[in-house]
Amino acid sequence: MSGQTLYDKLWHSHLVEQRDDGSALIYIDRQLIHEVTSPQAFEGLRLSGRKPWRRDANLAVPDHNVPTEKSEREGGIDGIIDPISRLQVQTLDDNCKDFDIFEFEINDRRQGIVHVVGPEQGATLPGMTIVCGDSHTSTHGALGALAHGIGTSEVEHVMATQCLVQQKMKNMLVRVDGTLQPGVTAKDVVLAIIGEIGTAGGTGYAIEFGGDVIRALSMEGRMTVCNMAIEAGARAGMIAVDEKTIEYVEGRPYAPTGEAWQRAVEAWRELHSDDDAVFDRVVELKAEDIKPQVTWGTSPEMVLPVDGTVPDPANAQTGSEREAISRALEYMGLRAGQAITDIKLDKVFIGSCTNSRIEDLRAAAAVVKGRKVADSIKLAMVVPGSGRVKEQAEQEGLHEVFIEAGLEWREPGCSMCLAMNSDKLGAGEHCASTSNRNFEGRQGFGGRTHLVSPAMAAAAAVTGHFVDVRDW
């Protein structure tokens, strides 16, 4: 019998019941909860008279709706101007109190984007199964965990039973070997992967990311890569545990200590695919081929290296591809053959669960240090991923670098990644964004999103258009 993949190991260690029809019950160690996808789940519990199966498995934090402007944020929930957003954040608080679930409230120092907060607090750990009513839950797979997004009915199901009904996914290995060029980051790697396999290429798979490049990435970089597994269609992305993982987890507030730590580390060292493990699909990329990436269209797979030119629908392979390119060009206000570096920008957003960790902010700050945001940029904002990230950035003086350069320094939250609060694009505005989705209207009605790395976004803020950060 061949060896097991990391996904196989995580699956089998959490298997409660395998049913004859192919479905299985999988035990869930941690559920993360935010205000948008939970109210109907709590309501379902209430209507059926059920209680959470294990309250300590749940951790809640509001992130999607919270204001990021200091003046609005200071008033806590009562200070939220939009009454519908205010009610949703208030409802999370109320539900957590009613069901005795622990929450980092809106102005707790530990509040932040749920996928930044989990690893940072040690609330998500290697070897765990982790769910959240949010597709970017795949982020936590960077720790060697099985983590994926679920719908609200499943949020309720996990609250009530501590299990999920699942069917085992197939195994895909994405290997990136070699050495990245300076200026090429985890974000560029994952965008290049999505460009290679397509936005549905990972459907039905759990993706393990491996190879020299992944091993060399920091934990923050690994989270960026796993975060976007879902943009390639895979619900779960994951990376094997190594010394870097263990070093990252050690000393975090909810990480084990003492003897439990020793036992945990011993168990975690097994969290890698066996040498003879068999994957259903293997995709290989060479680091040397990866340049800084920029999306030009309305799906993350519509991505090009910064020195590329916008595609011509006339050169499309199929009718549906031609139609998709034409529609994207029209929505994005771009013309075939236009150089990526000629795309003029209106706004710059540095933040989101993809790229709002300390390393991301350091990279952006290094680019703008001593420079100024271009006059043509209407708004450039930096939104740290959590209160802890914000504190650390301020200790390092990064906020001063940003403010001096003309970027706004905001309070933590999801912000303009999905524009549920007041941070949004106007119709027709082009944005260099470190977030994860360039869908139509994602960052605001009619808004035009270009996904890039923090360094690329920062450079674009200075010049007003895309530039190759390798030349910076």
Place this chain on the structure above:
Amino acid sequence: MKSFTTVQGIAAPMDRANVDTDLIIPKQFLKSIKRSGFGPNLFDELRYLDQGEPGQDCSDRPVNEDFPLNHARYQGASILLARENFGCGSSREHAPWALDDYGFRCIIAPSFADIFYNNCFKNGILPIELDEAIVSRLFEEMYANEGYALTVDLERQLIVTPSAEEIAFDVDGFRKHCLLNGLDDIGLTLESAEKIREFEARWRDQSPWLFGKLA
């Protein structure tokens, strides 16, 4: 959950690939704390010419006449014909809630995104995957025939076209069972409560660090 046995109804087109859940229901409507009422905002950015806001009366809004769901011939449709990778992106269950609230009970496409596919079954909606060529043919027949209606029989796993052609489809046995009987799968899982407790006790012994208290 409401059951799904046989649905007979008009088919309407969503004729583009990679329709994401942001397009199905834009984020501003996710601020609702309810499960219902999303139908008027289904495909909001395609259906209307202005920017929709939660709580707004949609009957006065300027309508995009080019969008098929606004055409008289597709009114009352309960089956949506779609293209590959339908429902990609965000995990928001508001997407199937909006489709259901609008009146769609069945979606036929060459492929679906995983989370969306799963969410449909939790809401009495049947997503059916068919070969791309067959889906394309259904699109052509629908465009060519006003009032084009299909019958979807879950028990027999068949789609019946107006010309009485029968097209077979696959569906996972457990999901079929739940859908046919309108079963609440929390109740079903809790039938295994004893097994869950046994697993949990064993897992706690083996990995006690996963059971710490959060404070």
